[in-house]
Structure formats: structure tokens, C-alpha cells
Amino acid sequence: MSIELILSIFLAAVPAIIWSLVFLKKEDPNSKLYFLVFLGGTLTVLPLLGMQVGYRAIINANPNLDFVGILKDLSIWVLILYAFVGIMEEWIKFYIVKYIDRTHPELITTTSSAIKFGILSALGFAFSENILYFSRIWMNFGIQELFAPFLFRSTFTVCAHIMFSGIFGYFYGLSKFTDDFLDFKKWQGKEVKPKDYIRHRKIMVALGLGAAIILHGAFNIMLEFGLVIPVIIQVGLMFLFLTALLKRKSVNLVFILADKHKSVMDKKDIDVVLEYMGTQFDRGQYNLVNEIADRLLKRDPDNNVAKLFKSNSLDKLEKQKNKS
Amino acid sequence: MADIAYNFSDLLSQDSNKKIVVLTVEGQLDESNVDNFAPKVYTKIEENTDASFIIDLEKVSYMNSKSIGYISDWYSKISAHGNKVVIAKAASNIKDVLNVVGLDKVIPMAQTMEEAKSLA
Numbered sequence: 001m002s003i004e005l006i007l008s009i010f011l012a013a014v015p016a017i018i019w020s021l022v023f024l025k026k027e028d029p030n031s032k033l034y035f036l037v038f039l040g041g042t043l044t045v046l047p048l049l050g051m052q053v054g055y056r057a058i059i060n061a062n063p064n065l066d067f068v069g070i071l072k073d074l075s076i077w078v079l080i081l082y083a084f085v086g087i088m089e090e091w092i093k094f095y096i097v098k099y100i101d102r103t104h105p106e107l108i109t110t111t112s113s114a115i116k117f118g119i120l121s122a123l124g125f126a127f128s129e130n131i132l133y134f135s136r137i138w139m140n141f142g143i144q145e146l147f148a149p150f151l152f153r154s155t156f157t158v159c160a161h162i163m164f165s166g167i168f169g170y171f172y173g174l175s176k177f178t179d180d181f182l183d184f185k186k187w188q189g190k191e192v193k194p195k196d197y198i199r200h201r202k203i204m205v206a207l208g209l210g211a212a213i214i215l216h217g218a219f220n221i222m223l224e225f226g227l228v229i230p231v232i233i234q235v236g237l238m239f240l241f242l243t244a245l246l247k248r249k250s251v252n253l254v255f256i257l258a259d260k261h262k263s264v265m266d267k268k269d270i271d272v273v274l275e276y277m278g279t280q281f282d283r284g285q286y287n288l289v290n291e292i293a294d295r296l297l298k299r300d301p302d303n304n305v306a307k308l309f310k311s312n313s314l315d316k317l318e319k320q321k322n323k324s
Numbered sequence: 325m326a327d328i329a330y331n332f333s334d335l336l337s338q339d340s341n342k343k344i345v346v347l348t349v350e351g352q353l354d355e356s357n358v359d360n361f362a363p364k365v366y367t368k369i370e371e372n373t374d375a376s377f378i379i380d381l382e383k384v385s386y387m388n389s390k391s392i393g394y395i396s397d398w399y400s401k402i403s404a405h406g407n408k409v410v411i412a413k414a415a416s417n418i419k420d421v422l423n424v425v426g427l428d429k430v431i432p433m434a435q436t437m438e439e440a441k442s443l444a
Contacts, residue, residue: 268386269421275389276425288426295424 004138005131011146012130015154016123019162023119023246033107034120037100041124044092045132089125090212093165094205096121097172111173111251115242118169122161130158156235160219163238164212170245171208175201177255180304184312187278187305249318250311255304263300270300277309286313286320326352326386328361332368334375335441343375344444346437350383353391362394369398373405376444380437382413392425399431408432412440 016038024034097117101108108114130153137146174181178200186192215238222231245251263270273296281289293310297303328351335344345368353361369377379395381387399409412434414422422428434440 265420265424266417269417272387272389272392272421273424276392279389279393292425295426299420299424 002135002139005135008131008134008138011134011150012127015130015158016127018154019158020120020123023162023166024116033104034116037096037117037120038124038127040096040100041093041121042128044089044096044121044125045128049132087213090164090168090209090216093118093121093125094168094172094209094212096124097165097169101172101176108173108176109255110253111170111177112246114173114176115166115169115246115251118165118167118172119162122165123158125165126153126158126161130154156231159239160216160231160235163235163242164216164219166242167215167238168208168212170242170251171204171211173251175204175208177304178204180255180308183274183305184308187274187309188282189278248311249314250308253307253311255307261301263303265296265299270296270303274305274309277306281309281313284316286316289313290317326354326356328353328357330361330364342444343372344378344441345372345375346378346380348380348383352386353384354386354388355390358388358391358394365394365398366401369401374407376408376410377402378410378412378434378437378440378444380412380440381415381418384418385415387418387421392422392427395431396427408444410434410440410443412437 020038097114100117101114108117133149133153134146137149178197182192182197182200215234219231219234222234265273273292277289277292277296280292289309290313293306293313296306297310300306328349330347330349333346333348335346336342347365347368349361351357377398379398395409395411402409409431410433411422411428411431413436414433419428419433422431422433432443434443
């Protein structure tokens with residue numbers, strides 16, 4: 001292993017560590033498992049490397065072929081960027097999160113933990129990608145050319161990757177806790193049909209993946225055209241969006257995946273209380289809803305819908321407080 | 325439609341000889357009947373602006389959230405006239421629901437009719 005590669009690994013680790021400190025708490029009990037998600041993310045660069053090798057093989061086999069020129073003439077270069085980079089990278093990160101959630105469903109218990117999973121897989125991916133970039137630049141152009149790319153990639157590129165996957169993670173969380181979110185809507189008097197549960201799950205994942213792919217594609221295209229200021233604005237807006245999401249109580253709400261504590265109330269009586277909470281929530285009686293949720297959770301501690309009423313009421317109260 | 329029976333009876337309070345209307349309900353108060361039943365109570369409240377009310381829920385096995393909303397609204401109307409409302413002899417599950425939604429904070433709950441009369 002060359003010294004350039006070893007030092008590139010160290011350089012790539014710097015933004016990964018700093019960004020993980022920004023978004024993840026040290027005292028998190030799942031820190032070790034989060035590290036595994038990060039490692040999984042680092043492997044996601046391999047299929048892309050394979051595709052790049054394949055691309056180079058085609059170019060080398062046909063040295064006279066102006067591949068990029070042909071694509072530009074066909075005006076599908078933009079599409080290729082979207083398809084190749086955006087879809088592939090986000091799809092692979094999605095599969096990492098999905099695979100780990102399937103094998104360890106107990107890890108994603110909040111929407112914010114789904115966001116963290118997304119962030120970690122993105123950090124792993126960005127870490128590997130940075131090693132490749134840094135080592136290539138170092139070997140081809142020398143260390144003196146590394147400073148600017150290191151600075152830009154460590155800040156904006158890594159941050160952008162975090163945002164794409166973090167936003168996806170948010171929608172993944174909404175998809176995972178579909179039953180609770182739709183029950184919460186149902187008790188507010190909104191019409192929820194049985195088929196809506198399946199549809200909601202799929203739509204949320206599609207929305208998250210779609211948003212991540214489009215944002216990623218837009219980011220890459222703007223970089224391709226040297227539009228640095230719009231890129232900075234995009235990353236800044238995504239950062240504000242994601243940090244605002246992570247502050248919301250409903251996003252940090254811990255869902256119970258299986259009833260561990262037996263309720264002391266009958267289901268039909270709990271339903272009456274939830275329906276009453278829904279009516280009061282619609283009337284903007286958020287303090288009352290919060291108090292009712294507390295009393296209900298003493299009798300039925302694992303009731304996720306009551307938790308949703310509580311966290312959403314607190315979010316609404318906080319919003320009202322900030323307005324006044 | 326769930327079966328429901330109700331009746332109103334008048335009596336005087338123990339302490340102040342004040343008029344009390346006792347509303348006795350029997351059955352299940354749900355979506356199928358509560359909107360037909362509630363207007364009768366509103367009429368009775370309007371006819372008895374000088375009376376306190378005791379709502380006897382001993383034989384009520386189920387109340388939906390709308391019923392709770394109606395009781396809360398009846399309380400507002402009755403107390404606006406300076407009168408009292410007491411819930412009497414509610415079954416434990418009904419009492420628990422009313423406790424969780426916080427209705428027992430504004431409307432006293434009595435175990436017996438005698439206790440209800442003394443509170444009204």
C-alpha cells in the first residue's frame with residue numbers, strides 16, 4: 001500500500017469523524033452498531049468502482065471512440081449523471097439501511113434513528129469515495145493540489161451526502177412507523193382505509209429515495225457546470241431542513257415495536273380516549289392532549305399513538321411559543 | 325343502532341332545597357344514538373336553568389368520545405347558570421376513561437346517589 005493511499009485514508013477520516021460528532025451523540029447506546037452501518041456504507045463504493053472500471057475498459061478497448069462527446073451530442077449526459085451517480089449511490093445507501101433494519105429491526109426505534117442510519121451509511125460512502133479522490137489527486141497531481149479538493153469535499157460534498165441520505169432516512173422512518181402515523185391520523189377523524197397502510201409504506205420510501213436522488217443529481221449537475229454558489233445554497237438549505245427535523249419531538253419519539261407492557265385498560269376504552277384526543281387536537285387544545293397522553297401512557301405505556309399525540313402537541317406548543 | 329334508555333327525574337338537594345334533575349342513562353352511548361339523545365338533554369337544561377344535574381351512569385357499559393364531549397358541553401351550559409353537575413355510580417371502566425380525559429377534574433364523581441346529592 002502506497003504512502004499516498006495510507007495518508008488519504010487518514011485525510012478521509014477527518015471529515016467522517018467531525019461530521020459524525022455533529023450529528024451523533026457520544027452517549028448513544030447503539031454507537032457500536034452505528035459503526036457497523038458506517039462500515040457497510042464504506043463498502044457501497046465497491047459496485048461504483050466496478051462500474052468505473054468497466055467504463056474505463058470500454059474506453060481503452062475503443063481508444064478512438066469519443067464516448068463523452070457522443071453522450072453530450074445526444075444531450076443525455078445530464079441524464080447519465082442523474083442515473084449513474086444519483087440513482088446508484090442513493091440506491092446502494094438505501095439497501096444498506098434497509099438490510100440492517102431487516103436484520104436488526106430493534107435499532108430503528110425513532111424517525112431520528114432512521115435519519116442517523118442514513119447519515120452513517122452516507123458517511124461510510126463519502127469516506128471511501130474521498131480516499132479514492134484524495135489518493136488519485138495526490139498520485140496524479142501531487143500533494144500541493146490536494147488542499148482545495150480536501151477542503152471542499154470535506155465540507156460541502158460530505159455534508160451533501162449526509163443530507164441526501166438523512167432526508168431519505170426521515171422518510172424511511174415515516175415508512176417504518178406507518179401503522180402508528182396512520183392510526184394517529186385516523187383518530188383525528190381523517191379517513192384512513194386499510195389499503196392506505198401498504199400505500200403509505202411504499203410512498204414514503206419512494207418519496208425519500210426520489211428526493212435523495214433528485215437532490216443528489218441536482219448537486220452533481222451544478223458542480224459539473226461549476227455553479228458553486230447554488231451548490232452552497234442547496235447544501236445550506238438541506239442542512240437547515242435536516243437539523244430542524246432532528247429537533248422535532250415527534251421525530252425523536254421512541255416507538256415500541258412490540259407491546260412489552262400490558263395495558264390496564266380495555267382496547268375499546270383506549271380507543272375512546274384516542275378519539276377524544278383526536279377531537280381536542282383538531283381544536284388546538286394541545287395542553288389538554290398532552291395531559292391526557294400522560295395519563296393514558298401510565299395505563300398503557302407502549303401506546304405509540306398516544307406518544308405521537310404527545311410529541312405532536314409538544315411540537316405545536318413549541319411552535320406557538322416561538323411565534324409569540 | 326345500540327339500545328339506549330334514559331329518563332329524567334326531579335328531586336331536591338339535601339342541604340339547600342335546591343332543585344336537582346337526575347338523568348339516568350342505560351345501555352351504550354355510541355355513534356348510532358348519541359346525536360339523537362343529546363338534544364333531549366339540551367332541552368331539559370334549557371327548561372331547568374335553576375337546577376343542578378346528576379348524571380347516573382350506573383347502567384352505561386360504553387361511552388364514545390362524542391358522549392364525553394356532550395357531557396363536557398352540558399357541564400359548561402349548566403355551570404354557566406351557576407348550577408352543578410355530578411356524575412354518579414359510573415362503572416369502573418367508564419370512570420377510568422373520564423379520569424384519563426380529565427373530566428373528573430371539573431365534574432365530581434360520586435359512588436352513590438346519596439353522595440351525588442350531597443355534591444350537587
